[in-house]
Amino acid sequence: MQQSIRHAARLSTVLILAVAAFAANEVRKDYHFKVGHRSSVSVINQYGPISVKPATGHHVVVTAILHSDKVEVYESQSGNRVSVLSHLLPGADAESGRVDYEVQVPADASVTLHSTTGPLHAERLHGDVILEGNTANVDVRDVNAGHVHVKTLDGPVTLTNITDGHVEITSVSGDVALKSVTGPFVQVNSSSGRIQYDGDFGSGGQYELTSHTGDIEATAPAYASIDVTARSEQGKVENDFPLNPSHTSFVVRAGSAFAGTVGKAASSVKLFSFSGKIHLRKR
Amino acid sequence: MTCEEFQRVLPENWGGHTVEQKEHLKSCSACSELVSDLNAISDQAGLLQASEEPCPRVWSSIEIALRQEGLIHEPQPLRSLVPALPRWRAAWLMPLAAAFLMAFGVLVFERGTGRPQLAQQPPAPSPAMTAGVRLDRGLSVLAEDEQLLKLMAARAPALKAAYESDLRAVDSYIRDAELSARDNPNDEVAQRYLMNAYEQRAMVYQMALDRSLP
Numbered sequence: 001m002q003q004s005i006r007h008a009a010r011l012s013t014v015l016i017l018a019v020a021a022f023a024a025n026e027v028r029k030d031y032h033f034k035v036g037h038r039s040s041v042s043v044i045n046q047y048g049p050i051s052v053k054p055a056t057g058h059h060v061v062v063t064a065i066l067h068s069d070k071v072e073v074y075e076s077q078s079g080n081r082v083s084v085l086s087h088l089l090p091g092a093d094a095e096s097g098r099v100d101y102e103v104q105v106p107a108d109a110s111v112t113l114h115s116t117t118g119p120l121h122a123e124r125l126h127g128d129v130i131l132e133g134n135t136a137n138v139d140v141r142d143v144n145a146g147h148v149h150v151k152t153l154d155g156p157v158t159l160t161n162i163t164d165g166h167v168e169i170t171s172v173s174g175d176v177a178l179k180s181v182t183g184p185f186v187q188v189n190s191s192s193g194r195i196q197y198d199g200d201f202g203s204g205g206q207y208e209l210t211s212h213t214g215d216i217e218a219t220a221p222a223y224a225s226i227d228v229t230a231r232s233e234q235g236k237v238e239n240d241f242p243l244n245p246s247h248t249s250f251v252v253r254a255g256s257a258f259a260g261t262v263g264k265a266a267s268s269v270k271l272f273s274f275s276g277k278i279h280l281r282k283r
Numbered sequence: 284m285t286c287e288e289f290q291r292v293l294p295e296n297w298g299g300h301t302v303e304q305k306e307h308l309k310s311c312s313a314c315s316e317l318v319s320d321l322n323a324i325s326d327q328a329g330l331l332q333a334s335e336e337p338c339p340r341v342w343s344s345i346e347i348a349l350r351q352e353g354l355i356h357e358p359q360p361l362r363s364l365v366p367a368l369p370r371w372r373a374a375w376l377m378p379l380a381a382a383f384l385m386a387f388g389v390l391v392f393e394r395g396t397g398r399p400q401l402a403q404q405p406p407a408p409s410p411a412m413t414a415g416v417r418l419d420r421g422l423s424v425l426a427e428d429e430q431l432l433k434l435m436a437a438r439a440p441a442l443k444a445a446y447e448s449d450l451r452a453v454d455s456y457i458r459d460a461e462l463s464a465r466d467n468p469n470d471e472v473a474q475r476y477l478m479n480a481y482e483q484r485a486m487v488y489q490m491a492l493d494r495s496l497p
């Protein structure tokens with residue numbers, strides 16, 4: 001018994017030392033910038049996550065964890081504009097070139113984030129949010145009255161509780177999920193990714209969800225006020241709403257297209273897929 | 284010897300002519316030019332063999348493009364074009380078509396590698412464009428893709444597979460959108476597909492080239 005306890009203790013010591021040695025390669029760096037109203041903050045990171053949250057006061061606070069000495073962080077401030085950039089040194093790869101960023105910005109700041117691998121996260125802001133990542137998982141929530149522009153290749157995109165937004169999402173194969181997203185302009189352009197919208201389409205906005213092969217599913221409450229047009233060239237379309245007929249620029253073929261209005265038709269909703277299925281669900 | 288007789292036996296006597304054929308060549312400028320052209324093509328094809336060979340994807344893409352243009356009707360390999368033609372024409376077209384495709388493919392491939400502006404958005408397609416122009420652009424697009432993938436393989440090998448897959452998806456989108464726009468030139472939705480497809484392609488290129496990778 002005593003022997004096994006001693007053995008376990010020895011093992012724990014080795015593990016702690018190993019973790020300490022691993023952590024020793026990590027370097028934490030903190031940066032502080034004082035900015036004014038409506039500042040602009042950009043963080044360009046090849047490998048690793050970037051998370052942005054609102055700060056108290058007009059400060060930009062950046063915490064960077066560098067995973068090796070094969071990556072450096074360049075930072076600069078020019079007036080109200082702050083730039084942070086991970087610079088890879090020769091021999092760096094996805095692991096050794098990784099930097100983890102946690103950023104706090106004034107809530108009214110415009111934020112631009114780039115990361116190849118991500119994930120990218122932004123929340124509780126009311127400035128513009130521009131996110132770009134190849135395989136990065138993108139998550140944006142609680143953004144009000146700003147532009148939300150997202151570009152990914154494979155990375156999935158989730159937008160939650162975006163109000164009064166100008167939303168543009170382009171993804172080749174990443175799934176796109178919009179939950180309670182409203183605004184004057186909401187556009188999703190996907191190739192093979194699945195597009196899901198769950199919300200009431202607001203009042204007076206233009207919503208356009210388009211895919212090549214990905215399915216499109218939009219879920220709205222019975223009280224939604226929309227003028228909807230849906231069409232799939234090679235896929236099926238389904239609709240749970242009773243629609244009042246409306247004019248379309250193309251011939252509506254049953255099963256592959258539908259068009260009509262619900263309520264006062266305050267928002268325009270266009271759902272187009274080349275070969276994916278389209279379903280407008282009633283919640 | 285008539286021209287028809289000369290041309291009928293020419294494939295069998297390629298590389299050496301009989302006295303009768305030589306006399307015909309002296310007296311017939313048309314056949315003489317034809318033999319001269321074939322010799323030139325044959326020489327160039329020989330040189331091309333020694334140069335860098337495009338990857339199999341280029342060849343398969345040529346086949347896909349030809350099939351899309353309706354030049355190949357059966358889902359068979361590219362070489363199936365030749366046996367379907369009459370024998371006398373096949374004899375002429377075999378070396379000609381092979382040399383032409385090889386020269387064209389390599390030319391486009393090699394020109395593509397020298398282009399500095401990869402990120403330029405392709406021009407907006409016209410529904411009325413000819414089959415030849417579409418084939419040309421299809422090859423050009425593929426050459427650009429190959430160039431981009433080479434770049435990714437050198438700069439970020441881990442990302443190459445993802446880019447290859449994405450480019451394939453986007454090119455497929457463009458092909459479908461182009462066909463749809465061509466068949467329905469006044470259809471706004473078809474035009475929308477086309478714009479979106481090209482926007483995606485531009486995005487892929489922009490992402491690949493914007494990175495300050497080592």
